[in-house]
Amino acid sequence: MKSLCSISMFLARLCLATIFIIAGINKFFSWDATLAYMTAHGVPMAPFFLVIAALIEIFCGICLVIGYQTRIAAGILMLFLIPTTGIFHDFWNSPDAATRELQTIMFLKNLAIFGGLWYVLCCGSGKYSCDAACCSHRNVE
Numbered sequence: 001m002k003s004l005c006s007i008s009m010f011l012a013r014l015c016l017a018t019i020f021i022i023a024g025i026n027k028f029f030s031w032d033a034t035l036a037y038m039t040a041h042g043v044p045m046a047p048f049f050l051v052i053a054a055l056i057e058i059f060c061g062i063c064l065v066i067g068y069q070t071r072i073a074a075g076i077l078m079l080f081l082i083p084t085t086g087i088f089h090d091f092w093n094s095p096d097a098a099t100r101e102l103q104t105i106m107f108l109k110n111l112a113i114f115g116g117l118w119y120v121l122c123c124g125s126g127k128y129s130c131d132a133a134c135c136s137h138r139n140v141e
Contacts, residue, residue, distance in 0.1 A: 009126030016116045017064035024057030041087055056080050067129020074120040085110040
């Protein structure tokens with residue numbers, strides 16, 4: 001049972017990380033569209049924050065996959081999700097029902113991801129991780 005739990009913790013980290021890594025890479029490949037989207041939502045210094053957002057998503061996502069500094073990566077991604085969810089998925093300001101429904105779903109998706117990251121923050125990376133391999137003298141569960 002312990003082995004199944006360890007494998008499950010790795011797979012859960014992989015699932016959580018995938019959305020961040022892909023979103024971060026896509027920000028660079030869709031630079032103009034993403035920049036326009038951020039500007040339309042009133043983000044000041046949008047080019048700067050676009051680079052920061054993409055780098056956070058890619059690097060923290062990779063840290064989740066390999067299990068390196070996992071709790072820190074999860075915490076950074078949680079802090080990243082708080083403003084981005086409120087700014088970009090503000091369903092309460094949506095002008096029509098279809099947009100409101102889509103933004104509500106996106107808001108709730110981010111809330112679920114936040115919950116998954118919270119679990120990683122509390123429980124750590126598990127057995128199959130750099131944290132466990134590098135720090136076997138500490139409890140990395």
